[in-house]
Amino acid sequence: MSRKITSFDSQPIMGKIIRIEDECEDTKNFFVEMPEKIEGVKAGQFVMLWIPVVDEYPIGVAGFKDEILELGIAKMGVGTEALFNKQIGERVGIRGFYGKPFKPLENVNHLLLGGGFGMTPLKLLINTLKSRNRGDKIHVFEGARTKNKLMYLDFLQNLHDKGEIKFHVCTDDGSWGYKGFPTVALEEVLQEDSQQSVIYVAGPERMMKVVFEIGKKYQNVKDMQMSLADRYMRCGFGLCSACTVDPTGWRICVDGPVFNKEQLEQITDFGEYIRLATGEKKRI
């Protein structure tokens, strides 16, 4: 039975899991069918995913088409494990779409860099950029510890082979792509191509901070947009303030999770401190 959703950004709406794919080690793609038409999503936005009786947590959106939500989920603890145990046909609760998205500029090179579950919003961003089809160059840099940890490897390699993106892949152990960090290839591109560029990053915050410092050295970097998604959330819509960063008092869930270069410059917590569920600050 389908029903009309008046407000998706309210109590969780129950969607049905219609497909589950193994993506890479400890990571699966879940396709969740929403019961009725809901408004579109932008790359970088997230949903709060409710697994009844277990937990609710934020998850970035990898895709949304024909009311089917694509989520890429890495197994972390009890909450994500409970999702991994779900079967096709079972229901999960969704509320959203929350947060500020990436805001791609025009007539620039788009340099997307990610690792781990940070690749999920980047997948949607790639599809958004492709559908704009303005002939801007798109480079994607992905790094992981080892080959089995690389997300969307086939998807990205395929786009690379078709010439739609340039895919630069690396692993810490050299089991796939070059051995080393994605920043190496990023710097090469920035040095070789003087065209104005925007860097979009999603991944572990320490890594993002490193990219941020590198990006600042290059004149041709017009903006950097990074998703601070490694942070504890409760409400997801700006009420509880569990997710605030110092000293600006911005809430990751509504003022972010994507921040631009000028904003990141002001967030002294960036790459340094997170807040735990208790509200205590902890060094990253």
Added chain:
Amino acid sequence: MSLGTIVGNIKLRNPLILASGVLGSSYSVLQRIYEAGIGAVVTKSVGPVSREGNPNPSVFALKDINGAINSIGLANPGYKHFREEIKILLENNVKTIVSIFGGDVEEFSEVLVGLSDLPITAFELNLSCPNTEKEGMVLGTDPQIVRRIVENLRKKTKSPIWVKLTPNVTDILEIADAAIKGGCDALVAINTLKAMVIDIYSRYPILGFKRGGLSGAPIKPVGIRNIFDLYEQFGDKIPLVGVGGIAKWEDVFEYILAGASAVQIGTALGVAHPENKIRHIKNNIQKFMKNEGIENIANIIGGAHR
């Protein structure tokens, strides 16, 4: 024309105060809201030790009724940690009311004493959280316990003590009377209403704690009634702070006319641009005062009692 008001001996530049638990977890967000032009801020309630609160989901919106439900359950870093954040607020001249809780007199006392060397604008005793088993409402529904806690704490600080009441009682006046006899300096009413939401597809209560507290627009008439009753009984004895469901500028006047010297706003500030909301409410308050010929907002406190 003046928006200024006084609660006991605390002067406020306007009657709007940020309610506890909303946008109150860090010094930075509290400072942000204060700088947006509000009269004072109340921190998230802090207790003796750090705690994670209840499992998620612990808060979500109820858009159809312009409200929210939460069961956060007093997640907080403990007063020893939070003390550092309070210090920053006070150094930056933010009028800071610190909400505290404890499971008994001793715990309340530990928190208050641990902070009372700081020039805190006021302490607000959270005797009204519905989302815990040992603290909050459990204590705040028993007049004898309320009196004992307030009496004990009153001797231990120079800062004013406000007592925040729960509406989840048969007779709020009895609890208020106990708090006044204990020596508190203002009463704050109301905290959230006991509530629950069940998902009809999975057939489970949605909140991780199952039970929660309702806030936002739907509880406003309950808050107004409580403030009206409290003012009628104790208006000459003690100042009142009205809270519950304020979403529009009109609501502020409604509370003031019922008898509130100041008001607190929570749920309505959980929006993308709380700054705009505060500015909008303040501007419209001024416009209304001009149109109605109200010189001083404090002049109409309790104006509905006639």
